[in-house]
Amino acid sequence: MSDVLSVRGLTVTVRDKTLVSDVDLTVGPGERVGLIGESGSGKSLTALSVLGLLPEDVVAAGSVQLTGVDHELIGADERRMSRVRGRHLAMVFQEPMTALNPTMRVGDQIAEAMLIHRTVPGRRAARAAAVELLGRVQLPRETMRAYPHQLSGGQRQRIVLALALANDPALLICDEPTTALDVTVQALVLDLIVKGVVARSSALLFITHDLAVVATVCERVLVMYGGRVVESGPVEEVFTRPRHRYTEGLLAASDLETNERRLTTIPGNVPPAGQFPSGCVFRNRCRHATDVCSTAPSWTGTASTGFACHHPAEVTTHA
Amino acid sequence: MPEIREHIPAAHQPDAEPAIKLIDVVRNYTRPRTSLLRSAPAVHALRGVNLEVKQGERFGIVGESGCGKSTLLRIIAALDRASSGHVIVEGTDITHLPERRLRFLRENLQLVFQDPMSSLDPRMRVRDIIAEPLVVQGHPASGQRVRELLEAVGLSADAGDRYPHQFSGGQRQRISIARALAPRPRILVADEPVSALDVSVRAQVLNLISDLVDELNLTLVFVSHDLSVVKHVCDRVAVMNAGQIVETGYTGDVYAAPQHPYTQRLVSAIPTLHRALSGATTTDLLATKGEPA
Numbered sequence: 001m002s003d004v005l006s007v008r009g010l011t012v013t014v015r016d017k018t019l020v021s022d023v024d025l026t027v028g029p030g031e032r033v034g035l036i037g038e039s040g041s042g043k044s045l046t047a048l049s050v051l052g053l054l055p056e057d058v059v060a061a062g063s064v065q066l067t068g069v070d071h072e073l074i075g076a077d078e079r080r081m082s083r084v085r086g087r088h089l090a091m092v093f094q095e096p097m098t099a100l101n102p103t104m105r106v107g108d109q110i111a112e113a114m115l116i117h118r119t120v121p122g123r124r125a126a127r128a129a130a131v132e133l134l135g136r137v138q139l140p141r142e143t144m145r146a147y148p149h150q151l152s153g154g155q156r157q158r159i160v161l162a163l164a165l166a167n168d169p170a171l172l173i174c175d176e177p178t179t180a181l182d183v184t185v186q187a188l189v190l191d192l193i194v195k196g197v198v199a200r201s202s203a204l205l206f207i208t209h210d211l212a213v214v215a216t217v218c219e220r221v222l223v224m225y226g227g228r229v230v231e232s233g234p235v236e237e238v239f240t241r242p243r244h245r246y247t248e249g250l251l252a253a254s255d256l257e258t259n260e261r262r263l264t265t266i267p268g269n270v271p272p273a274g275q276f277p278s279g280c281v282f283r284n285r286c287r288h289a290t291d292v293c294s295t296a297p298s299w300t301g302t303a304s305t306g307f308a309c310h311h312p313a314e315v316t317t318h319a
Numbered sequence: 320m321p322e323i324r325e326h327i328p329a330a331h332q333p334d335a336e337p338a339i340k341l342i343d344v345v346r347n348y349t350r351p352r353t354s355l356l357r358s359a360p361a362v363h364a365l366r367g368v369n370l371e372v373k374q375g376e377r378f379g380i381v382g383e384s385g386c387g388k389s390t391l392l393r394i395i396a397a398l399d400r401a402s403s404g405h406v407i408v409e410g411t412d413i414t415h416l417p418e419r420r421l422r423f424l425r426e427n428l429q430l431v432f433q434d435p436m437s438s439l440d441p442r443m444r445v446r447d448i449i450a451e452p453l454v455v456q457g458h459p460a461s462g463q464r465v466r467e468l469l470e471a472v473g474l475s476a477d478a479g480d481r482y483p484h485q486f487s488g489g490q491r492q493r494i495s496i497a498r499a500l501a502p503r504p505r506i507l508v509a510d511e512p513v514s515a516l517d518v519s520v521r522a523q524v525l526n527l528i529s530d531l532v533d534e535l536n537l538t539l540v541f542v543s544h545d546l547s548v549v550k551h552v553c554d555r556v557a558v559m560n561a562g563q564i565v566e567t568g569y570t571g572d573v574y575a576a577p578q579h580p581y582t583q584r585l586v587s588a589i590p591t592l593h594r595a596l597s598g599a600t601t602t603d604l605l606a607t608k609g610e611p612a
Contacts (some may be wrong), residue, residue, distance in 0.1 A: 038517035182383035182544060187588035187604035194601045211520060215595030216604065236596055253522040256551040257593060262526050263551070266519035269487045 004203040012063035019275030034218035042227035077105030090164035094176040095155035100148040107144030154185035233305035243312040339372040344404035366562040379553030429499035435491030435509035439483040446479030468497040489520035
């Protein structure tokens with residue numbers, strides 16, 4: 001079976017700085033893939049490159065192929081991209097207020113998404129489909145007439161989700177969709193996202209910094225740091241037997257269940273974009289770094305499961 | 320950091336008076352009028368909050384946005400006044416004290432806010448930011464004291480010459496903590512101090528707060544929407560919902576066996592690695608059973 005999304009050698013640069021370097025990423029049909037990393041790791045830029053929504057003077061190179069689209073997405077002109085976005089590929093952003101049009105009733109916005117791509121025969125059908133979509137995200141029919149500012153953050157994010165799923169996209173990308181929400185609302189929105197993609201057999205690329213959320217939502221995970229994918233594999237594998245020292249440190253630092261009074265930390269700070277060290281991007285914060293780390297570590301393992309580290313953590317038990 | 324350990328706190332006697340005590344605190348706001356004919360609508364931000372924080376305790380306040388936790392904090396810090404009820408800090412009823420008699424509170428109780436960018440003056444050098452609470456209260460602000468504080472929060476001494484924008488989020492939060500500690504407070508109130516930070520930096524700042532509270536024998540009031548962070552940092556926790564405290568108890572107990580339906584929903588909605596790896600799905604987050612897996 002061919003992949004829904006296939007990213008090869010994606011590199012994103014702004015003037016002389018490299019923000020994302022040589023990222024390979026595939027998402028299979030119906031697969032839920034997580035992309036985790038701290039701020040500045042390049043995970044959002046990766047998503048924006050796929051969508052062709054990079055800011056001006058930020059340039060992407062490499063190859064992005066999407067199933068059902070017969071052209072390369074990198075470098076495609078706006079006319080072609082606007083036929084892909086919202087149809088084959090949809091995105092849920094972190095901040096729903098800026099993703100919605102404040103001057104339009106939400107029902108019209110959802111109907112518009114279908115009318116623009118001509119996936120429904122007419123206005124009446126589009127409105128009926130919009131009501132149906134609202135029902136799927138557990139919002140009442142009356143919400144059709146509401147403006148975004150009349151809704152709460154969680155309700156708005158559900159509208160954005162309904163909009164994104166309106167045309168049954170092959171791939172849904174979510175960039176920190178629940179970071180701005182309360183935990184109980186987050187639980188509902190996460191559940192709706194998973195049910196929405198499962199019902200359509202859409203693939204999901206889920207971007208977040210929250211390891212627990214990724215583990216709950218996704219099947220496979222990629223860990224990014226300093227603009228590179230440092231480790232990838234099935235969620236269970238990566239989170240129970242991390243190989244890259246960054247993944248190991250990140251897991252330890254986010255473990256609040258520990259009975260120790262002090263948390264395990266990663267020394268230092270995430271460097272600002274473009275100021276990561278050469279060679280292994282993590283070497284200036286890594287306790288295991290040696291001279292060999294000044295050369296870039298090669299990828300160990302298969303395309304979907306592996307890591308890039310000169311001094312990987314030992315595997316004690318192998319499943 | 321030997322120099323900072325100066326005030327010896329009141330012993331942890333069971334009969335020692337509580338650091339903070341709230342009796343039936345109510346705070347109502349009025350919204351702007353929407354109609355000429357009807358009266359202005361009221362918001363009941365706090366509806367009768369009773370609370371007791373003991374000396375030297377690490378006390379957590381947890382709740383979702385809009386539950387009134389920030390209003391509660393502002394009232395404890397006398398930045399806002401209660402509509403009715405009493406607020407007693409270290410034995411003094413501050414409910415109706417005028418600002419000029421609140422000097423003891425301004426020295427003994429200090430705040431750390433969520434967003435270190437908006438709570439640090441971008442036009443001041445770090446050393447002036449840290450010395451400001453001392454200057455305002457008429458103490459001599461020596462360079463020595465500022466260096467001590469910078470060292471205590473893990474920043475180099477030359478950090479004092481720089482401006483807030485030259486630091487990362489975690490470092491800025493260290494500066495906020497240093498500023499809060501400058502007047503040698505006995506109570507440290509932290510409002511979502513790690514919510515804006517990356518995971519690897521969050522662990523550093525939580526450790527720092529924890530160490531300083533131990534070393535300086537502070538009473539910590541830690542407000543967060545994140546029950547798992549509070550569980551790690553605090554001994555006791557109060558869960559707030561809709562302007563009321565619905566449950567109080569030792570954090571371990573509240574987390575393991577929540578009693579109130581709201582707390583049960585809150586606890587089960589928290590995604591954890593442990594639960595996810597043992598097969599919990601997003602649907603399990605919505606389950607309102609009390610016991611987390």
